[in-house]
Amino acid sequence: MSHPTEPASIVVLASGRGSNFRALCEAAARGRLPAKIGALVTNVCGVGACDVAREFGVPVIEVPHAGLKRAEHEHKLFDALARLKFDWLVLAGYMRLFTPSFIDRFYDQTRQASRVVNIHPSLLPAFPGVDGYGQALRYGVKYAGATVHLVGAGLDDGPIVAQRVVEVRDDDTEETLRERGLAVEHELYAAALKDLIARPWRIGHGKLEGGRPRVVFEGGKNEHD
Numbered sequence: 001m002s003h004p005t006e007p008a009s010i011v012v013l014a015s016g017r018g019s020n021f022r023a024l025c026e027a028a029a030r031g032r033l034p035a036k037i038g039a040l041v042t043n044v045c046g047v048g049a050c051d052v053a054r055e056f057g058v059p060v061i062e063v064p065h066a067g068l069k070r071a072e073h074e075h076k077l078f079d080a081l082a083r084l085k086f087d088w089l090v091l092a093g094y095m096r097l098f099t100p101s102f103i104d105r106f107y108d109q110t111r112q113a114s115r116v117v118n119i120h121p122s123l124l125p126a127f128p129g130v131d132g133y134g135q136a137l138r139y140g141v142k143y144a145g146a147t148v149h150l151v152g153a154g155l156d157d158g159p160i161v162a163q164r165v166v167e168v169r170d171d172d173t174e175e176t177l178r179e180r181g182l183a184v185e186h187e188l189y190a191a192a193l194k195d196l197i198a199r200p201w202r203i204g205h206g207k208l209e210g211g212r213p214r215v216v217f218e219g220g221k222n223e224h225d
């Protein structure tokens with residue numbers, strides 16, 4: 001891990017349009033995120049995230065999954081990542097599940113935490129899986145949101161770093177809710193990563209038996225609040 005005062009190095013994994021990736025590139029370029037984005041790795045050649053990478057001068061590494069078994073693809077992905085040096089592997093719309101053994105390879109023993117971070121479009125543990133905003137609308141909840149979490153072995157689990165609420169309006173459609181949600185994600189992701197990089201933190205364990213661990217920031221004010 002980098003010393004907290006040094007910029008961290010980040011590798012981003014994305015499969016799609018890349019609006020979160022763009023927000024991270026902008027935050028890094030404007031000094032709001034003390035990080036250097038060393039590479040974009042994608043499993044889908046030519047997606048929007050690749051255009052964003054070119055715009056910001058970030059090298060693109062393509063590791064397509066098409067036609068490969070999960071284990072074969074993960075093997076290639078790990079080989080590609082092993083050639084890079086980074087502190088954080090940041091998922092920004094990476095639309096594939098990892099096996100627990102892949103995630104294990106990025107486990108930091110000292111911190112007892114994964115070095116893989118994800119943003120999910122719901123207030124976890126509500127609405128894991130795909131289409132968080134659509135699920136929120138279908139369930140009729142009044143508040144949706146976004147969660148930044150360290151990646152655990154199961155679907156959308158692992159210690160929560162930061163969450164932000166997005167109100168569901170009576171006249172929302174999936175499109176309008178997603179649009180407001182993404183705007184919140186873009187701010188939240190950069191702020192939560194900044195906190196992980198620059199602030200002291202530890203993993204706090206659930207207050208109740210079987211509870212989900214959470215990232216506990218020590219002292220001072222969080223950027224992501």
Ligand code: GRF
Nearest residue numbers: 017018019020093119120121
């Ligand atoms: C975002 O909603 C993110 O929370 C989820 O996938 C979506 C990616 O969107 N994991 P984009 O590619 O960053 O625009």
